[in-house]
Amino acid sequence: MEEDGRRSGGIDRRAFLQGAALGLATLALPLGRADASFWESFFQKHFREMNDDEIKQVIDRLEKEYAQKFGKQIEIGADKPIPGVLYGYGLDLSRCIGCRRCVYGCVEENNQSLDPQIHWITVLRFKKGEKWVDLENSEKYYNPEKVPEEEYFYMPVQCQQCENPPCVRACPTQATWKDPDGIVVIDYNWCIGCRYCMAACPYGARRFNWGSPKRPVEKINPKTHYLGNRPRYRGVVEKCTFCIQRTRKDPGRYPACVEACPVGARKFGNLLDPNSEIRYAIEHKRVFRLKEDLNTYPKFYYFFAYGK
Amino acid sequence: MIQAIKNFFIALRQIAVGNKKYYLWVSFLSFLALLGASAYIGQLSRGLIITAMRDQVSWGMYISNFTFLVGVAAAAVLLVIPAYLYNFKPIKEIVLFGELLAITAITMCILFIIVDMGQPLRVWHILPVVGAMNFPASLLAWDVVVLNGYLIINSVIAFYVLYRLSIGKEYKMSVIGPLIILSIPWAVSIHTVTAFLYNGLSSRPFWNASILAPRFLASAFCSGPAIMLILFQIIRKLSVVEIDNKAIFKIAELIAYAMGINLFLLGAEIFKEFYSGSIHSAPIQYLYLGLHGHDKLVPWMWFATTMNISAFFLFLFPKTRENFTTLNMACLFVITGVYIEKGMGLVIPGFVPDTLGEIYEYTPTTQEILVTIGIWASGALLYTFLLKLAIPVYTGKLRFFSKTQLTAARDIMTKLVATIRAETPLDEVVKLMLSKRLTDMAVVDDSDKLIGIVSERDIISLEVGQASGKTAADLMAAPTGTVPESFHIQELGKVLASRTANLLFVVNENGQPVGTIEGSDILKSLEDIRRE
Ligand code: SF4
């Protein structure tokens, strides 16, 4: 009897100790990511310091990780900027009806977290006949039965791909930079999540993954780019990349928001090509850029094609 | 090496052993620190979503505390300047405690940055060479450089001074003088760079005002010294350290001037924002009046302003600043006032309204507050330990082992190569002496214990032929010139000085002879130590 009691006590103690040791071990393994590739990803180099082979290795590893995590093949591209291309975007304010199709088209394409919700495009609503560029009087969460509304107009804002981007200057780790085709990108494996870039961006374009991004597997777009819409991590910053996974891979293809817009308010093209749509808009319409006084030189042009 | 290890244990014991009050205080702080740690573990497993920060207000309580503490750290300089440059004696003596406070504050700053990071494991990405530090473009990279530099400078100064005191020596100005001179502009730089961190962002009109850096410095020179004044009184009460009232009142006077400047700069800012009334005055309206019905910070800001103004007058008049009740009140007012003004009062309005005009009112969550409390408790714990060590060193109660105390007889002796027995014939003794070049021989018994000494001189003094047939026993003298193995150099010197012979026998704890020491051995090792 006594013997038994002691033995069971011993087992309990051992089980307890084992449990405690296991607990400590998981604590020691940073954030419980105990898989073998943890150290590989921990020591991964800065994207721009890797040669093509190294980039390929990293992408292979990431594809494996994603396959494991989502049970789905996700293709990660690393297409380089195309020489002689500088992307620019145009938005016709006289056409925009504030329907937010661009917002959701973007979310569908770019694998943002659905819970918590992350949008790269914000559509602002302004009352006609009042102060306008005073953004403080805009409304972000408008929710009418039907758009457009007679007494309002709308202005979508997303990353303006500044030629002189304050976010890039701010980043202490060079985790975000401007590529030669003018797209400002982020390496999600290098960003430390300090959010200094968010403080520096004058356009509220950057989003942070406050929690773990969640998205049902069937909604994951498997065609991705390393610097664009591949699945993100908790604790890193993301933003619009002019759909780098489309626009670099198939030159001439539009970003998802351009395709989603039902009224054709969105224009996209190569600023260096005199015959591009965007050049036509800039040269023939009354264009302006947001917060020009800050000298960020956005490559995102607002204009009025017609209207009252 | 042994010396370092020994001294480490002395320091450890000094920290680990205390009275009941000390244990109570340490347990209290540890409890809070653990509470914070568990909240942080929660944050690690779920992400920063457990805080109230969101895309609109992307920095909150952590960065606010960071900003406030940079000011506290910088303020150590306020004490260094008069102490060393003008040789104002009463302050000079207490600079050490200020420097320890700076070390603590910077450590807390680093902790606040770490807990604010989304990917803390990647912190090395910010380093030069191994990482990809964006220097000189990013002000955050500058901040990393100046804060760590400041931590190193202050640690070197404080620990060097402590070390010298602990081995009973004055510190050499030629060694730390240049560092102290360097620390003065450096202290200004940590606060300036931190101000520039905000200041340089054209996206945030509230921060993008040239007055920001001067205001930062002015307010830092209020809150930092105020914290020290309170700490000094506590130190004075709990230990035998004497801190002159003169020093305390002098610092209080300096706070009055700093606060005067701070209030003036605030006034200038308020005038500009409200009189010109551009759209960029929205944040300051939000701060002091509320914006579109959002006014969570308003009562706090008025409270802080009231605190600061009252403290200014309390510090200004000699009557109130030299009365400890009103002085301490003023200190608490200043600390609270600046904590609000330079903490959340600075960080939050940078984000409200946000760059697209949205107003998101930030109120920290419980977990955020717990993590913050945890870091403050850890800081208090660190400062407590530093003081526990520094105070007795400073007052001369605690002394570390120095090299002279650690070099023992066993380290410098010449090992014994031969011994003789009482019955050993003298002929043989002479042979041994000649072959081994010995002047004195140890005589041992059956258990190898030292029972006597036969010296060259005694043998020489015998007349020719007398030696034959005699044994060591006939000549040996009592073993008086012996020392234990553990005697250190200074003790050896003393023993040797009291004797006529120039040789000592070293014996182990069983009384067995193990070696010999000559005067020249002692001289040589003293010289080695001196040269080190
Ligand atoms: S809009 Fe913001 S995120 Fe985009 S490039 Fe400009 S500063 Fe950077």
Ligand code: SF4
């Ligand atoms: S959050 Fe990431 S991208 Fe932004 S500044 Fe910090 S490290 Fe750079």
